[in-house]
Amino acid sequence: MKKKQLYIGVLSVACCALVAIGITLHLLYPKKQIQNLVKTPPVLRLKPQPADTLKKKPVKKMDFNISGTLRDKEGKGVAGVIVSDGFNCVKTDAQGRYKMKRDSLAKFIYYSVPADCEVPTHSKTDRTAFFYQKVSKGKKIYNFTLTRLPGGKEIHYKMIVIGDPQVTNAYSPYYTSPDDNPIKKSDVERFTTQTMADIRQTISSLPAGTPVYGLSMGDDVQYYGGYNAKLERQIRQALGSSEMRLFSVIGNHDQDGKALYRRKWEENFGPTDFSFNRGDVHYVCINNCFFHRGMSYYSPGELRERQVRWLKQDLALTPKDMKVVLCYHIPFTFGNAPFSKAKPLTNAHEEGHYSSSRLSLLLSLLKQFKGGYELFCGHTHFACNHEINYEGEDVMEHCHAAACGNIWQSNINICGTPNGYYVYSFVGTSISNCYYKGTFWDKSKQMTLFRAQTDFNGEKYSRDWQLANNRNILIANVFNATSHWRVVAVEDGKEYLMGRLCGKGQDAFAAGYHHKYSESVSYRFVSKGNGYLIMNHLYYYTPRNPNARIIIKASDPYGNTYTASSDEAITEPFANFAHYYEKEYKEYKNKKDKMLRDSISGRQKDSLAARKKDSAAVQK
Structure with a gap:
């Protein structure tokens, strides 16, 4: 009986405690929070948070308004220069000042190098273009100092265009003689000792004082053979190792649909959509590699809506008496992996190819310029000045052969064009000359x-x-x-x-x-x-x-x-230029001959020393 009374007493106390807890919870918490608290795991219920910490913190509004001034070395403002964050474009006023609302996704603030100013570079030995500043959190002023060209805007200049350097992290088989005994050489080494060495020779052959600029059409690297964090920096330094000041387009293999790869390219080359001016020509470089399903991309190239808006702003601020050279990686006029809105080509011999869904819009923007326009691309690893009749108009797209040829598997592209680059001569708004320069080939051999x-x-x-x-x-x-x-x-x-x-x-x-x-x-x-x-x-x-x-x-x-x-006429496959370079073969042969001579000389010296030693021993 006493035990029963004890149990009833304990139960009564427990019930009273539960009622007290319920009343306390009702007073402290709204109904929904009580339900959530009951649903949470027991471990969490042991440590309920104070009521005030459950309230959402107010989101602080960011002020993305930025400004700055573009001045020359004498401190004078540089007027009429396009400044951009990759989303919006504005122009500097008469004092070189600008204001703009920076997009929250912007990574760089940069300017379109004016025709009467030098192209700024990363260093004296790395002459790749450096016309941008990285966006810093909280920073609102981005100033730039420009250097005026001593003679003002250039009337004529050379533009060297390099298709697809595409250095990888692999050591491809490489031949230095007319045999089937390959050696191993890194792609960066080949690009440096072959392509860039030949470009330096071409530049040195020009009349003294000739302005020379460079343009890489993208696919500067490909991470075949494994990811290498230093690869983009290595190719940038190689591209910047000559006298020409060089800009680069971004290619599909510089990204391959991976944020890390694209970030590495941006760390080394800057923004992917930008413009610059030389002479009477406005160059616009744009990323037209539109990825879907991982590494897959549309071919012909495509543009996103925000890129179209940026391009319209850039061109709207550009004088209409100039020529525009639109530069990008993947051709816009042909491709066989199209976006759903791409148009099939009408040429019977190009069945299965399409033109970009953006081509009509691009041409309508470019036709506003009295100086005309050119379309420059790379990507294909074959040379092709592609001509189509598009909406009643004849259109030519210059698809540049690759410096790496068949991705450094030979000395030729898949169309038989040798590894090399193009040399354009610009006078005013006209291309006065253009020729293909095969690596280690005389320019007369076309x-x-x-x-x-x-x-x-x-x-x-x-x-x-x-x-x-x-x-x-x-x-x-x-x-x-x-x-x-x-x-x-x-x-x-x-x-x-x-x-x-x-x-x-x-x-x-x-x-x-x-x-x-x-x-x-x-x-x-x-x-x-x-x-x-x-x-x-x-x-x-x-x-x-x-x-x-x-x-x-x-x-x-x-x-x-x-x-x-x-x-x-070539009749012997394949002991020729596709397989090895005569120049390198001679150097390789001379090096081997010297090593052999040195070896023989060394043995002769050793033999002579031994004979002298023996003779001395006999005399003793």
């Missing part, structure tokens, strides 16, 4: 010749292009040709127009070589099997006399005529 029936490791021009089964047909690969070139064969003193081959074919010589020697790139990539390759700079001629010596003359729109002889 074509290679073949016989249509020559077998290049199972590939023949006659079969690829359905030519007559005639072993005498001559093929000319004219690297920089367009429909405005005149290419003729001279036989017995008479000129005959050569036929032009255009379509989704391939270069038999390049496909055959890469099929045999390319280790890291699939055969599908280098052949017509990729469905992407467009060839339009092959010409053919059937000789009247099979024994005649034929001279090929290729005349460009700038008044240059380049020649080659049928005697130069």
Whole structure:
């Protein structure tokens, strides 16, 4: 009985305690918070937070208004300069001052280098462009100091355009002699000792005082072979190692859909959408690599809405008497992995290719400029001055061959064009000259010749292009040709127009070589099997006399005529320029010969010393 009374007493006290707790909770907490508290795990219920900490803290409004002044070295304001944060564009006033509302996503504040000012660079030995400041939290003033050109705006200058350096973290097989014994060399080393060494030689051959600038068309790196945090810095320093001041576009492999990769590019080169001026030309560089599903990207290139808004602002602030050169990585006029709104091309020989959904808008913006416009891109690893009739207008896009060729698997691109770069001459708003400069090639050599029936490791021009089964047909690969070139064969003193081959074919010589020697790139990539390759700079001629010596003359729109002889036709696969450089072979051979001589000399000295020692011993 006593135990029963004790239990009832304890239970009564517990009930009273629960009622007291309930009343206390009701007084301290709203109904919803009590429900949430009851639902939380027991461990958390043991440490209830004070009621005032559950209230949301007010969000502090950020003030993104910024300003600054652009002055020259004498302290005078630089007027009429476009300043941007990558989202908005404004112009400096008469005193060089500007104000703008910075976008919350902006990473840089930068300006469009004026035509009468020097292109600022990272250093005297790294002459890549440095025209920007990184956005700092809380910083509201971004000033810039510009250096005036001593002679004012340049009337003429050279622009060296480099397609796809694309150095990787791998050591690709590399040949230095006419054999099948490769050595290993890093891509950065090849780009530095080959491409940039040749560019320095080209610059040194120009008249003293000629202004020279550079432009990389993107894919400065590719993280094939593994991620390397130093790779972008290494290629930037290589690109900046000559006398030219250089800008770079961002490519798809500089990003590959990864924020880390893009950040590395931005750390080294700055903003991805920007502009600058040289002479009477306004250059606009824009990131047209639109990724979806990871590393996949649209081809032709596309732009986001915010980029279109930025581009419209930049061009609206640009004088309409200038020429505009729009620079980007992926072609806008062709591609076979299109965005849903892209338009199919109407050319029968380019079936499966599309033009960008933005092309019509871009052309409408560019046609406002009385100085005209040019479209510059890279990406493809083949040379192609692509011409289409778009909405009743003839449009040409300059698709630049790659400095790395087939990603450093050879010395040629997949169209047979040698690794190299382009040299443009600008006068006012006109391009007065342009030629392709093969690495370690003389600039007068603008074509290679073949016989249509020559077998290049199972590939023949006659079969690829359905030519007559005639072993005498001559093929000319004219690297920089367009429909405005005149290419003729001279036989017995008479000129005959050569036929032009255009379509989704391939270069038999390049496909055959890469099929045999390319280790890291699939055969599908280098052949017509990729469905992407467009060839339009092959010409053919059937000789009247099979024994005649034929001279090929290729005349460009700038008044240059380049020649080659049928005697130069390549018949031996592949102990030639695709495989190794004669210049490097000589250097390599001389080095080996010297090592051999030094070795022999050393042994002779050792032998002589030994004989002297023996003689001395005998005399003793």
